[in-house]
Amino acid sequence: MTSRGISIGVSRYLSSLERLFRLDRGVPQGKVRWAVDGLAGALALGVVAATPAAAQDKPSALGLGIFTFTSGPAAAYGMPGKNAADLMIDEINAKGGIGGVPVSATYVDEAQGAQGVIAEYRRLAGDAKNQVMVAALSSANCLALAPLADQLEVPTVGWNCDTHQLLMDGKSKYVFRPNGNTVPEFIAYAIYLLDRKPDLKTVAIINPDYAFGHDAAKIFTAALKALKPDVEIVAELYPKLGSPNYQTEISRLTTTRPDVVFSNLWGADLENFVRQAAPRGIFTSSQVILALGETVLQRVPLPDGVIVGVLGDGWWMSPDAKNKPETVKFAEAYKARFGEYPVFPSIKMANALIYVKAAYDAAMQKNGGKWPTRGELAAAMKGSKVETLTGTAQTRADNDGLVDQIVGVTVKTPAQQSPVIGDMVRYKGDSLMPQAGQDPLAWIATLKPEFAKSLPKPGSYK
Amino acid sequence: MPTIIAAAAVLVIALLPVAAPWLQFVLTLAIAKGFAALGVAVLLRAGLISIGHAMFFAASAYAVAFLARAGVNDLGLLLILSVLGGALVGAVAGSFLVRYRAIFFAMLNLAVSMVFYALCAKLYGVTGGTDGKPVPVPAVFGVVLGEPAFKSVLFYLSLGLMVLVGLAVQRYLNSPLGHALSAVHTNEIRLEYLGIPVWAVLLIAYVVSAALAGLGGAIAGFAIGRVVPDFAFWTASGHLVLIAVLGGIGGVPGAFIGALFLELLHSAAVTVTDSWNLIVGMALIIVIMFMPKGIYGLFARKEATGL
CATH class of the missing domain: 1.20.5 (Single alpha-helices involved in coiled-coils or other helix-helix interfaces)
Known part of the structure; x- marks a missing residue:
């Protein structure tokens, strides 16, 4: 009134x-x-x-702002996320929504760049119906939105962005990331590689030319140097993001003949690279690591023995995932609806939505079944431990997530058309993370070969 | 009559964020881009198309980020210093770029700006690479404000600057120095015979336009809170040329009208569909095909028939 x-x-x-x-x-x-x-x-x-509606009445619908790439080259990675969100929201609504309130999503295209993303974030946040933002895919966008989330006091869940800078100062109250960050993700590859190929001497790196590629190279190199100081990096190549042609880089790789080729190329770039590198023998002359290789398993024929992973635990065929009926059901429904099995960006998105739902359930349990405010929701996310489709996502005091890391190699199986991940290892999330507030690179430099020995070995995760 | 329309338009812009608070950011950004587009429009008067003005826009935004890190923490001082920074970069680049005309001028501007872009993206340790650098909230004349209050101050300051700087540029364009620009376009040799140094006329115009782009960049940096190399990418420069042409180069308001139109259109399109590129593109085609003098041309023509 x-x-x-x-x-x-x-x-x-x-x-x-x-x-x-x-x-x-x-x-x-x-x-x-x-x-x-x-x-x-x-x-x-x-x-x-x-004028916001009274916070304690249950609204007619719960709005979520979901930020992902739906146009441009990065959509190859963003659309599986959007598809998973569509499916997961349908599943949540089929079960009566969150606390009896149906969920509806507004998608924001990150291809607009930071300016457009910020404008959309402000617009969505201005509507009291939208209580949570699931943002974003790109690390640059997460970094740009983080101060805004705290200023507007909107709980914001980083569903994919993994730069270790995001929550480094530990001051954020409303930004959460129920995922690992670049530090555990790429240390995991260094440890797995040294277990599998202990006598390696030379490594070449080919990563996309932006912060994600450079960060990964820095972390992977630092971890290798700490665990095996005599490793030599013989080439560091940074092709432009969205480049269609990798022949120059491949020539360089064939002439330097490194023992190991590490890459965190992704999306269409990764598909192009694999298609061009395979005929030129890169996969036979070197041990190749494709950090985001799982996303292309169903699209390009990867040879056996390539080290791949999922930047977390989001592998829908992992033993843990196979034991969960809802995960199997989700994967089959995804295949039926979109013609492909989910890739790890899909699982990350689905897990982020489960994380949001869990926060609602926890907040409503705490305040006696009333509809929670944004602040109560953020409080429920803090320090939470959520059972996801593929494992658990634990939120630390600095709002960063602890998620297990699965790494393995490609193998063929009669049960599946495309290669799957075999010889797997599952590193515990907290074992690869520096303490809150610790400088990640300084922490990596303190690692000793004994540290790697204490961790599980390839093939131990069955 | 035109003054009343202009005053009413400014009033509407000033009041819009009261109705829809999220528009404040969109409008601040539109004004920021309007400044840069005005810079492009100044050079367009001399028939010179710069597809590289996003460089000055970005340079000044980076200047704000670096100065803030170095301890300069006052909005006014930061704005002045960053605009001077933009002008300085403009003076250096302009000193050799204004020797060229037509396609060579456009391409060289593009080339220089892309070198700048590559440096911002590659000098990882200095500029933070593609993740960019944060721009903190500065104090306003010694008063430390919270973020929401600062954003409001920034918006109304930009609006005020839009009017003041707009009037100043209008005076400049109506001065002999400004009219010499159109003369360069029509007959450069005659201008030299009249004893007017074309090189100096163009260099002054270039520095003015770089400073305008710098002012826009600084405002955008504060509004967004983060500077990324994409600010300097050639598509951003193309965007500025588009705004200038779209709004119309017949007068100073054109650049701001174009920027407001494009930003609001973009905001409206993304709320409707994923295919926002399609809507924005179609609207641009319509404007360019049916309004050859830009949106401002509509008003200007009406005014002429009214007389």
């Missing part, structure tokens, strides 16, 4: 401006009245729309 009073007041005030400023100089009176009334009407509408 108060909001209506406010809007009437605003309209009257504005109408009085008309006399105050004598806007009628030379302009027909009717036009000015029309303009001022229109303006007043727009304002009144805006005031009513901007």
Whole structure:
């Protein structure tokens, strides 16, 4: 009721401006009245729309802002996320929604760049219906949105972005990442590689030319140097993101003949690289590591023995996932609807939505079944431990996540058309993470070969 | 009559964020881009198309980020210093770029700006690579504000600057120095015979336009809170040329009209569909085909018939 009073007041005030400023100089009176009334009407509408609904009533629908790439080259990675979100939201709504409230998502295309993403975030956050943002895929966008999330006090779940800088200062109250970050993700590959190929001497790196590629190279190199100091990096290649042609880089790799080729190329870039590198014998002359290789298993024929992983535990065929009926059901429903089995970005998105649902359940349990406010929701996310489709996501005190890391090699199986991951290892999430507030690279430098010996071995995860 | 329309337009822009708070960011950004597009429009008067002005936009935004890190923490000082930074980069680049005309000028601007872009993206340790650098919230004349209050101050400051700087640029374009620009376009040799140094005329215009782009970049940096190399990418430069042409180069308001139109259109399109590129593209085709003098041309023509 108060909001209506406010809007009437605003309209009257504005109408009085008309006399105050004598806007009628030379302009027909009717036009000015029309303009001022229109303006007043727009304002009144805006005031009513901007007044938040009483937080404790259950709304008719729960809005989620979901940020992913739905256009441009990065959509090869972003669309599986969007597909999974569509499916997961349908599944949640089929079971009665969250606390009886149906969920609806507004998708925001990250291909607009940071400016557009920020504008959309502000617009969605202005609507009280949207209580949670699931943002974002790109690390640059997560970094740009993080200060905004704390300022507008909107719980924001980073579903994919994995830069270790995001939560480094440990001050964020509303930004959460129920995933690992670049540090555990790429240390895992170094440890797995040294277990599998202990006598390696030379390594070449080919990563995309932006922060994710450079960060991964830095972390992977630092971990290798700490665990086996005599390893030599013979080439560091950074092809442009979205490059269609890798022949120059492949020539360089064939002439340096490294023992190991490490790459965190992804999306269409990775498919192109694999298609061009395979005929030129890279996969036979070197041990290849494709950090995001799982995403292309169903699309390009990868030879056996390539080290691949899922940057976390999101492998839908892992023993843990296979033991969960809901995961198997999700994967089959995904295949039926989109024609492919889920890839790990899909699982990351599905897990992020499960994380949001768990936070609602926890917050409502805590306040006696009432609909939670944004603040209560963030409090419920803090320090939570959530059972996901593929494992558990534990949230630390600094809001960063602890998630297990699965690494393995490609193997063929009669049960499946495309190669699967075999000879797997599952590293515990906390074992590869520095303590909250610790400088990650300084921490990696302190690692000793004995540390790697204490961890599980390839093939131990069955 | 035009003054009243302009005043009413500014008033509407000033009041829009009261109705829809999220629009404040969109409008701040539109004004920021309007400044940069105005810079492009100044050079367009002389028939010179710069497909590289995003460089000055980005340079000044990076300047804000670096100065803030170095301890300069006042909005006014940061704005002035970063605009000077943009102008300085403009003076250096302009000193050799204004010797060229037509396609060579456009391409060289593009080339220089892409070198700048590559440096921002590659100098990982200095610029933070593609993740960029944060721009903190500065104090406003010694008053430390919270983020929401600062964003409002920034918006109304930009709006005020839009009017003041717009008037100043109008005066500049109506001065002999400004009219010399159109003369360069029509007959450069005659200008030299009249004893007017074309090189100096163009260099001044170039520095003015770089400073305008710099002002826009600094505002955008504050509004977004983060500077990324994409600010300097050639598509961003193309975007500025597009805004200038779309709004119309007939007068100063054109650049701001174009920027507001494009930003609001973009915001509206992304809320409707994933295929927002399609809507934005179609709208641009329509404007360019049916309004050859830009959106501002519509108003200007009406005014002429009214007389």
